[in-house]
Amino acid sequence: VNDCVVGIDLGGTKIMGAVVDPQGHIRHRVFKLTAAQEGPKAVLDRMAEAACEAVRGAGLKLNDILAVGIGSPGPLDPDAGVVVFSPNLPGWDHVRMKDHIQEATGRPVFMDNDCNVATLAEHALGVGRGISDLIGLFLGTGIGGGVIIANRLHRGFSKQGGELGHVVVDVNGPKCGCGQRGCVEALASRQVICRRIVEAVRQGRRSVVTETDPKKMRTSLLAQALAQNDDLVREVMTEAMEYLGVAVASIAHVVSPEMVILGGGILEALTDEMLGVVEDSARKRALPLVMDHVKFVRSQLGEDAGVLGAAVLARQALACSLSP
Amino acid sequence: VNDCVVGIDLGGTKIMGAVVDPQGHIRHRVFKLTAAQEGPKAVLDRMAEAACEAVRGAGLKLNDILAVGIGSPGPLDPDAGVVVFSPNLPGWDHVRMKDHIQEATGRPVFMDNDCNVATLAEHALGVGRGISDLIGLFLGTGIGGGVIIANRLHRGFSKQGGELGHVVVDVNGPKCGCGQRGCVEALASRQVICRRIVEAVRQGRRSVVTETDPKKMRTSLLAQALAQNDDLVREVMTEAMEYLGVAVASIAHVVSPEMVILGGGILEALTDEMLGVVEDSARKRALPLVMDHVKFVRSQLGEDAGVLGAAVLARQALACSLSP
Numbered sequence: 327v328n329d330c331v332v333g334i335d336l337g338g339t340k341i342m343g344a345v346v347d348p349q350g351h352i353r354h355r356v357f358k359l360t361a362a363q364e365g366p367k368a369v370l371d372r373m374a375e376a377a378c379e380a381v382r383g384a385g386l387k388l389n390d391i392l393a394v395g396i397g398s399p400g401p402l403d404p405d406a407g408v409v410v411f412s413p414n415l416p417g418w419d420h421v422r423m424k425d426h427i428q429e430a431t432g433r434p435v436f437m438d439n440d441c442n443v444a445t446l447a448e449h450a451l452g453v454g455r456g457i458s459d460l461i462g463l464f465l466g467t468g469i470g471g472g473v474i475i476a477n478r479l480h481r482g483f484s485k486q487g488g489e490l491g492h493v494v495v496d497v498n499g500p501k502c503g504c505g506q507r508g509c510v511e512a513l514a515s516r517q518v519i520c521r522r523i524v525e526a527v528r529q530g531r532r533s534v535v536t537e538t539d540p541k542k543m544r545t546s547l548l549a550q551a552l553a554q555n556d557d558l559v560r561e562v563m564t565e566a567m568e569y570l571g572v573a574v575a576s577i578a579h580v581v582s583p584e585m586v587i588l589g590g591g592i593l594e595a596l597t598d599e600m601l602g603v604v605e606d607s608a609r610k611r612a613l614p615l616v617m618d619h620v621k622f623v624r625s626q627l628g629e630d631a632g633v634l635g636a637a638v639l640a641r642q643a644l645a646c647s648l649s650p
Numbered sequence: 651v652n653d654c655v656v657g658i659d660l661g662g663t664k665i666m667g668a669v670v671d672p673q674g675h676i677r678h679r680v681f682k683l684t685a686a687q688e689g690p691k692a693v694l695d696r697m698a699e700a701a702c703e704a705v706r707g708a709g710l711k712l713n714d715i716l717a718v719g720i721g722s723p724g725p726l727d728p729d730a731g732v733v734v735f736s737p738n739l740p741g742w743d744h745v746r747m748k749d750h751i752q753e754a755t756g757r758p759v760f761m762d763n764d765c766n767v768a769t770l771a772e773h774a775l776g777v778g779r780g781i782s783d784l785i786g787l788f789l790g791t792g793i794g795g796g797v798i799i800a801n802r803l804h805r806g807f808s809k810q811g812g813e814l815g816h817v818v819v820d821v822n823g824p825k826c827g828c829g830q831r832g833c834v835e836a837l838a839s840r841q842v843i844c845r846r847i848v849e850a851v852r853q854g855r856r857s858v859v860t861e862t863d864p865k866k867m868r869t870s871l872l873a874q875a876l877a878q879n880d881d882l883v884r885e886v887m888t889e890a891m892e893y894l895g896v897a898v899a900s901i902a903h904v905v906s907p908e909m910v911i912l913g914g915g916i917l918e919a920l921t922d923e924m925l926g927v928v929e930d931s932a933r934k935r936a937l938p939l940v941m942d943h944v945k946f947v948r949s950q951l952g953e954d955a956g957v958l959g960a961a962v963l964a965r966q967a968l969a970c971s972l973s974p
Binding site: 401410458459473475480481482483484485486487488489490491492493494495496497498499504506569572573575576577578579580581582583584610611612613615616617618619620 | 935
């Protein structure tokens with residue numbers, strides 16, 4: 327059993343480490359709190375601990391592990407293994423994650439941003455199996471994405487390809503966290519949806535939603551409101567999903583995927599109806615030849631997508647570095 | 651000298667046929683009028699004639715030619731060799747171009763849309779040599795594009811990838827020829843620029859431009875007006891190039907090219923100043939990590955880009971079909 331790899335998924339609130347076998351099955355998983363306020367060093371130490379504990383929990387030793395893969399918030403430089411900065415990790419500035427984890431584990435380490443590895447996971451082990459060209463779009467605090475072209479994760483010249491949240495939908499639209507205007511992230515992220523609902527309720531709109539802090543609004547609440555035919559939540563969600571569809575149309579005119587995978591924190595509220603809104607909007611906005619046979623699906627791997635994708639990344643990188 | 655291929659460039663007004671050697675040099679070129687109003691059959695016959703005359707003009711026989719490549723207006727199915735329809739070729743409906751030219755010449759025929767082959771040409775023989783990831787954007791009546799990823803033309807699942815003119819810039823923007831709203835084609839094509847200038851003059855704006863028919867306005871006129879510091883032309887061109895920059899930013903967030911090549915009918919009016927407007931707008935709208943080191947350049951091959959790209963296409967396709 328020395329053919330396993332470790333996947334580490336670094337999130338804004340928790341760290342997950344897992345031992346993953348060649349079939350993509352998780353042998354053992356470990357959770358830790360991120361506690362980002364303690365600074366990069368403490369977080370990196372906990373990531374290494376999560377890896378080591380997962381290995382022990384699987385009845386293995388570090389030397390049995392082929393490699394470690396990491397999915398981290400970005401932007402980051404996957405080759406140098408450096409997290410440039412991150413909105414969700416305050417104070418992180420050019421953090422040498424790869425070196426640190428490599429030293430702590432003694433194993434080769436490969437890393438990429440969280441949405442890229444989640445897309446890799448869905449392509450290799452999830453709903454995108456057998457599809458050579460696809461995109462993943464993950465709606466949470468922001469919107470992240472990944473692009474698979476000819477069965478490979480596409481990074482492009484800057485290694486930052488697949489930053490799909492910053493595809494512009496409305497040149498005159500609202501400010502985005504990136505400093506620009508009208509990016510799809512500023513129009514359709516989970517955070518934007520929650521904020522709009524709270525604002526509308528504050529202004530007197532009727533809704534089953536009573537939460538007044540958008541950051542505390544759980545996705546299950548959105549899902550319940552939709553199930554209860556709440557007009558406000560349906561209206562806000564529908565508008566956001568229409569914008570998302572416009573972004574999908576633009577993306578499709580560039581890379582022409584066969585499948586569009588939607589996931590992230592919004593997943594639970596992504597009902598059939600809402601998935602249909604994205605799909606209809608994209609079809610309406612795109613040349614029929616480009617969009618006619620594109621499949622719109624939900625991500626399948628849920629909260630395991632990060633560690634599984636990190637494991638896939640490590641395995642692929644290892645295969646490349648071993649090939650002549 | 652039996653290592654030459656023939657390139658055919660089908661345009662809305664003229665057909666160009668050329669014999670191209672392995673170094674990408676044109677041995678002989680032939681022009682014919684398209685006269686699209688005579689219908690597909692007559693046009694296809696003239697394309698075959700242009701090919702045959704170019705071969706004779708180069709002192710060769712058809713049997714000396716390895717293959718024929720075609721760049722055609724689209725949308726089209728490159729594998730089936732069928733032009734689905736074309737705004738510039740009235741009455742064309744699923745025209746079997748490949749079969750026709752193959753029969754007429756007795757040589758293997760490969761085809762793709764005009765902007766894809768122009769991008770191929772710039773990548774293989776023009777300003778994009780040695781650049782593995784780039785995009786081409788060609789501004790004429792509409793806006794077409796091409797995407798090179800990892801040194802290969804990217805077509806994607808629908809084979810219609812690189813339809814960059816229909817990347818959305820303004821979800822509430824003006825109607826586009828494709829039926830949708832706010833595509834970059836509806837905001838920045840040569841046709842849109844000329845129409846806006848004519849309308850503004852009609853409404854009393856001062857300008858050196860006196861032409862009242864946008865379709866008759868030559869690009870040289872735009873270039874002259876810019877050189878004479880014409881406020882109206884500068885204003886309209888600047889706005890269009892800013893929109894183009896926003897589209898470039900969106901495209902870069904998807905595929906992250908190293909180079910952006912701009913060309914098409916607008917080329918002559920694409921002064922350093924206007925190229926700078928596109929570049930500034932794209933940088934302003936994109937994550938610095940994605941856009942910082944991207945080169946913005948003009949296409950280099952001019953009116954030869956079509957036949958040269960068609961020749962490159964044919965040569966690459968032949969190499970693929972011969973490889974194991």
